[in-house]
Amino acid sequence: MRTSRLAFALPGLAALAWGMVLAIQFALHSSRDGRSAIAFFVSGPVLHDALVAPFVGLIGLVISRWAGRLWRTPVRLGAAISGVLALLAVPAIWRTYAGQHNPGLDDRNYTAGLLIAVAVVWLLVVAWGVFRQRRHRPPKPLPLSPQ
Numbered sequence: 001m002r003t004s005r006l007a008f009a010l011p012g013l014a015a016l017a018w019g020m021v022l023a024i025q026f027a028l029h030s031s032r033d034g035r036s037a038i039a040f041f042v043s044g045p046v047l048h049d050a051l052v053a054p055f056v057g058l059i060g061l062v063i064s065r066w067a068g069r070l071w072r073t074p075v076r077l078g079a080a081i082s083g084v085l086a087l088l089a090v091p092a093i094w095r096t097y098a099g100q101h102n103p104g105l106d107d108r109n110y111t112a113g114l115l116i117a118v119a120v121v122w123l124l125v126v127a128w129g130v131f132r133q134r135r136h137r138p139p140k141p142l143p144l145s146p147q
Contacts, residue, residue, distance in 0.1 A: 078125035
């Protein structure tokens with residue numbers, strides 16, 4: 001067990017060190033790049049801790065109060081997947097401030113794609129919830145036979 005953990009940890013630590021070297025090189029390249037790096041590395045955690053984490057916690061609390069026992073897991077999973085899809089789509093939707101132009105990927109409507117993907121996720125959530133509800137339905141009582 002210890003050897004396998006070490007085998008996974010060493011390449012991960014090497015990749016982390018290489019990422020730090022590249023980030024430091026980028027930040028020291030110019031003052032504009034340094035400000036950009038500081039904004040990137042500071043604003044992400046601050047934005048997460050100030051906005052995203054409380055919002056997700058509130059949504060989780062609402063789901064646990066609102067959804068029934070059989071619907072909680074599908075709804076929570078659907079909410080989590082919807083959030084990840086939205087985070088992945090932000091750079092493409094917010095194209096004005098995104099990175100380099102990629103002509104093979106920028107010629108599509110990312111907003112429509114996000115809405116379709118989220119709709120598919122929630123259709124699957126509803127199907128899963130209905131399946132769980134039908135599977136856990138209490139059995140019908142047997143009719144009493146006259147004696």
